[in-house]
Amino acid sequence: MDGERIKGTWRxxxxxxxxxxxxxxxxxxxxxxxxxxxxDLDGLRAKLAQGWIATEIPQGARASAHGLASWVFDEPHVxxxxxxxxxxxxxxxxxxxxxxxSTDRCLRVLDRYLAGRSEEDRRxxxxxxxxxxxxxxxxxxxxxxxxxxxxxxxxxPVGDTLIGEPExxxxxxxxxxxxxxxxxxxxAERERSHAEYADRREPDDPLGPAAGPVNxxxxxxxxxxxxxxxxxxxxxxxxxxxxxxxxxxPTVTHAYWSLSTDDPGxxxxxxxxxxxxxxxxxxxxxxxxxxxxDMRAGVMAGLLRAKxxxxxxxxxxxxxxxxxxxxxSDLGSDYWTAGGDRGRNWxxxxxxxxxxxxVAERAGLALR
Numbered sequence: 001m002d003g004e005r006i007k008g009t010w011r012x013x014x015x016x017x018x019x020x021x022x023x024x025x026x027x028x029x030x031x032x033x034x035x036x037x038x039x040d041l042d043g044l045r046a047k048l049a050q051g052w053i054a055t056e057i058p059q060g061a062r063a064s065a066h067g068l069a070s071w072v073f074d075e076p077h078v079x080x081x082x083x084x085x086x087x088x089x090x091x092x093x094x095x096x097x098x099x100x101x102s103t104d105r106c107l108r109v110l111d112r113y114l115a116g117r118s119e120e121d122r123r124x125x126x127x128x129x130x131x132x133x134x135x136x137x138x139x140x141x142x143x144x145x146x147x148x149x150x151x152x153x154x155x156x157p158v159g160d161t162l163i164g165e166p167e168x169x170x171x172x173x174x175x176x177x178x179x180x181x182x183x184x185x186x187x188a189e190r191e192r193s194h195a196e197y198a199d200r201r202e203p204d205d206p207l208g209p210a211a212g213p214v215n216x217x218x219x220x221x222x223x224x225x226x227x228x229x230x231x232x233x234x235x236x237x238x239x240x241x242x243x244x245x246x247x248x249x250p251t252v253t254h255a256y257w258s259l260s261t262d263d264p265g266x267x268x269x270x271x272x273x274x275x276x277x278x279x280x281x282x283x284x285x286x287x288x289x290x291x292x293x294d295m296r297a298g299v300m301a302g303l304l305r306a307k308x309x310x311x312x313x314x315x316x317x318x319x320x321x322x323x324x325x326x327x328x329s330d331l332g333s334d335y336w337t338a339g340g341d342r343g344r345n346w347x348x349x350x351x352x353x354x355x356x357x358x359v360a361e362r363a364g365l366a367l368r
Contacts (some may be wrong), residue, residue, distance in 0.1 A: 006030050007096045011088075014054040014078070020063035025053070027089055029096035041090060048082040055080045084133035091133075102132045103140045106151075113154065114187055126155040126163055137164060146186065153183040211324035216348070218329045220277060233317050234326075234351060237276035240314055242306045251276050252303045257283035259299055260292055280332065296335075301350050308354055318355050319362075326351045 008028040014020045015036055026034035033039050035047055047053045057063075057076040064070035091101035100108065106128035113121040129151060132140060138147040148164070156163045156175040216235050225239060232238065236252035249255035253276035258267045266286035273279040289295070308315040327338035328348035338345035357367055 006032075009092055009096060011092070013080075014057065014063065016051050016054045020054055020057060020061055020073075022063060022065040025089070027092045027096070029093065031093055033089065041086060041093075044089060045082070045086055048085060053080075053085075054078060055082055055085070079135060081134065084135065087131070087133045088136065091136075102128075103136065106132055106140060110151065110154070110187075114184075122155065122157070129155050129163065134164075141190075150183040150186040153179050154187075206323060211322045213325040213327050214321045216326065216328045216351075218331050222275070231317065231321070233314055234321075235328075236303075236347065238314075240307055240311050242303065242310055244303055244306050247271070251279075252300075252307055254279045255303050256296075256300060260288055260296070261286040262289050263287060297346055297350070300336075300347065301354070304347075304350055304354050305357075308358060315358050318351065319358055321355065326355075 006028050008026055010024040010026050012022060013025045013035065015023055017036075023036070028034075031040050033041070033044050035044070035053060037043075037047075039047060044053070048055060055078055057073055057078055059073060059076060061073045061076065062070065063073060087102060091103070094101040106125070109121065109125045109128040113125045129137065129140075129148075137151075140148050140151060152162050152164050153175055158175055158177055158180060160175055161173055162175055214231055214234075216232065219229075219232055219235065219237070229238065233240070236256065239251055242249055242252065242255060244255050244259075247255075247258075249258065249271055254271055254273060257279045258270040260283055261267055261270070263286055266282070270279045270282045270286070273282055308318055326345075326348040328336065328345055328351070329339050330337035330347065334340065334342040335344050336347045337343040338348055360367055
């Protein structure tokens with residue numbers, strides 16, 4: 001749709017169309033659902049009611065996965081409750097839109113209940129808990145030891161049978177005051193643990209947030225660079241003569257493309273080009289070294305190290321970017337550029353590495 005990208009996810013299902021077919025249910029943030037036909041949540045309910053999406057598979061039924069295998073079921077067991085399945089898909093749509101899903105909504109009511117402990121909020125908590133798909137409830141707290149036991153206890157009045165599906169681990173069928181005390185203690189400890197984790201910091205973490213990104217956008221100055229190009233002095237086209245391998249080059253761009261060919265004549269013509277743009281154009285007419293794709297990152301790293309080692313003022317400009325991410329735009333290969341969906345930003349990443357090396361060296365650490 002006019003280049004619009006819509007986030008999506010998937011989950012496996014069996015579609016019953018004469019035989020059973022293992023395939024993917026595709027779920028999109030805009031609510032569209034693909035099950036060999038486009039439907040919404042109401043349409044999904046209808047497909048489940050029709051048996052198009054299988055919630056039961058009889059013994060001896062034949063199934064297949066396209067292009068992979070076919071088989072006959074011996075003792076099939078399908079873990080799909082139609083109502084819960086619709087809720088799980090709705091939860092996926094909520095997550096794709098960064099909205100709270102049924103578990104998140106339950107935990108928000110839990111926070112309210114823990115703060116006030118009113119009977120009204122306890123009833124709301126029980127309702128929110130039962131709105132979570134049954135197979136997902138045990139994971140609501142993210143605790144594989146206690147599972148959802150403390151949550152179920154708080155949902156249930158003293159003297160009533162524990163809410164939700166019984167599990168073998170339920171040693172007590174009726175909630176007692178002692179069980180509720182232990183459940184409240186569990187959540188108090190959980191809050192302390194979460195607070196400690198949120199405050200936890202690795203010993204070498206930065207003391208403050210990272211600076212905003214530095215964008216080194218592609219530029220072309222046919223009449224010469226301005227007197228104060230600012231942060232663009234970090235670009236490879238900036239006229240900073242470097243010596244590399246005993247040869248002097250007008251810019252990193254000249255050096256990179258000159259080294260990319262093992263034809264001495266072509267390398268000399270590229271090195272002597274008037275502008276970096278001309279150097280790139282001449283390189284396009286030359287033959288690349290056969291191993292160039294495997295060595296180009298190393299060559300670029302060496303050239304950038306030479307540039308900033310040989311020009312202290314430029315090194316100062318690089319260090320002045322702090323810990324900011326560096327996004328390097330390039331009109332050529334996706335390998336070097338930060339632009340688009342495929343850009344890998346290797347120049348930007350190498351500049352960040354060399355910046356860190358410069359800081360370490362100025363602090364007295366010998367890295368090489």
